[in-house]
Amino acid sequence: MSRKTLTRRQFVAATAMSSTALIAAPYVRGAYAAGKLSIGFWDHWVPDANEASRALVKEWAEKEKVEVSIDYITSNNKKIELTAAAEAQAKSGHDILQMPSWWPHAYSENLEPLNDVMEPLIKQNGEVNGTVKYLGQSGGKWLAVPATPGSQIKGPCSRIDLMKQHAGIDVQEMYPAGSAPKADNWTLETFLKAAEACHKAGFPFGIGLGETTDSVDTAGAIFQSFGAELVNAKGDVTVKTDEVRQALEFFKKLIAVLPADAPSWDDASNNKWLISGRGAMIMNPPSAWAVAKRDAPQVAEQCWTHGFPSGPKGRFAPFLPYFWGVWAFGKNKEAAKSLLVHLSSPAAIEKFVAASGGYDLPAYANMTKFKTWAEVGPPTGTLFHYPDPYHQQTLSIAASPAPPKIAQQIYFQATLTKMALRFAQGEKLETALAWAEGECEGFMRT
Template sequence: MANGKVTRRRFLETSAASAAFVAAPFVRGAHAAGSLSVAFWDHWVPGANKATEEVARAWAEKEKVDLKMDFITSQGNKNLLTIAAEAQAKSGHDIFAFPTWYVHEHAGQLEAVDDIMPELIRQNGNVNGTVDYLAKVKGRWMAVPSTPGSQIKGPCSRIDLMKQHAGIDVVAMYPAGQPPKAENWNMDTFLKAAEACHKAGVPFGIGLGQTTDSVDTIGAFFQSFGAELVDKDGKITVKSDAVRQTMEYLRKLAAFLPPDAPAWDDASNNKWLVSGRGALVCNPPSAWAVAKRDAPDIARQCWTHGMPAGPKGRFAPYLPYLWGIWSFSRNKSAAKSLLVALSTHEAIAKMVEVSAGYDLPAWEKLTTLKTWAEAEPPRGTLYHYPNPHNHQTLSIAAAPAPPNIANQIYNQAVMTKMVARNLGGERLEATLAWAENEVEGFMRG
């Protein structure tokens, strides 16, 4: 008799095997509340899955549910292959951890969670606007924000290099335990700092590649200038003054970045920080954590803080995961009960602690957990990571375009390609014409 025993089945290695797996018949357990199968995201941080396992196991034992958990990696898009296979087979896990855009893509096959979100909001505070944009479809909540995997990709600066070469004291600007004093931390200041550090041989490590770290960061710059490729009503706005202003700024900034920035992937900024060659990267605390493990002298000089403000405000790149319940689930009541259990203050605090501060709850009342305040070295280095003073807007690249269009702009890395093309010598108007044609193609599709 299982009594809530958790199994750790790994993702099957081929899509054909996946389809066979998800098409397998549902077998109800012997427990009073039946069975439940959950597909969680397999965490990058070693050991971070443990917190989710412990919370879910405790819930299963209390509720007498036969719980089975899989932790499915996003490497090689294995989680996305599994989502596609289950959607096609209309069978598989009851709950799935959906990356970013996939709630909207599969909304027709998800169970609404309007009945549990109001109480979670009452307990934990409102969610940020990006979660509202991604988890709601036609005004209905179709997913619950997941703490594991959700992250801000804000600046992590070298205290010593920024002070020495740019004359900026990032600790004084973002003091631990206190509100930011960042009135002068704007696009002009950022550009001057990037130029100074470049001249000193320690350039800012911001990618212009086609993977999420690059897209997220450049997307935040676009939003800081109020630049949209497509507006919220679906109108193409590529050739706007705001987009031109953004592109002119980013061309100046790109000249001070590493020459291979257009080829960077999501590992590049981590390597750049650890190498000691860079004064700033934009990343969740994973870059600092790697430095803490592999280059402790560098880690002691790292400070995570907010983005520079643009003409339209201060926007930080944010990338959430969302838990959704398939409409073909045979135990929707248990699925909703588990999502409530995973969204308590106690459960979230455990997830944040075990992930060493990487995981980021979307709820406004959960941005001051002790893990971020106590992280070291240096002590307080992660205090401003979760935006505890709400001084910047958490955003996602390509918003506020309708999500079905924004998804394509994001995944095709249109914004970083625009910067790379312009940096490579293409005239701005030609770049804008190319981007407009790309977006028109998405609209037709």
């Protein structure tokens, strides 16, 4: 039996008919009846969070009469990245594969364009943030759909009591649950003074300086707060600028009051630091708080997630999105697109957020005020400002706005943290800049 294929124009017309019900099921049922679809989802760290995606897929499959198989692929030991590489090379694998932030650009030639999915979704859900556009688009073509599961902001998670006692900052008053921030004075200067005070009191901020993503993401937001770019959007190396020098001078002062072993930290270290009770703040999604609820409830009760401090060029927050990509060599691309629309409906997105306890973040502007973030606790309201409901920050990713394939190398080589450490540990400023410039020139050649 032949399978009917809708053109892009037909798809847009079908999905632009104003109702959420229509946008959630844009294809004519039966077009791929009895067909098959295979999916590779990221294996969620939150217990039972995978059940949300499993239930949503089952709901769609039963309605559309499609036989679906799901694999949950761990990100441990880069398994999901290795899966993407193997499938791209073999031109065979899942129809839909969930990918970390940088991989849509890395495999752009192997991905089905998804403008016919994204354009109606944006009309329905609101605009996506600039980082999603930066990572998910190329030459006006949408390479993948932003996935709610796994996407996260790595902002400050502060100890209410320690920040109040040692830094004189009431984070709940600054970021009150249920209302807009009162954070005009929450600047990098205030942040540094607070870090110094908490270090002096024996409760240093737990910010890593290593080569894994938590360390790099924080460094990226700080650099962007100064307008510091190692490579600009045109692909020019811009290391030796006043903005980069200012960022490094700030980092040197900050590094002096961080834990002595911070250069060796990995992505678990800051979580452990907070849960141990030794730190007044970390930069992380709510995973550390969630574990503290189980293992150290007295710590969890004092945690408050809030916005990033602002710098001379604005307030930036590290955003790390996941994407759902459809392989161009997939066997059932029409069904894959239909499922992604279903998984991106407001009702589905709210289920993802609830199942993850507020960890998962949608990329859409109208999806930042679900009740999960207002109600989850303790303390109640601790995650209200995690999704940035008042859009007070620019959600960014380290090494942007360099062309993504160059930025990816800066990111994974941890050029920002390495440069900051070289300067903080005694290397002359211009020597550290020259080293970073050479690194970036090498990335340009490769």
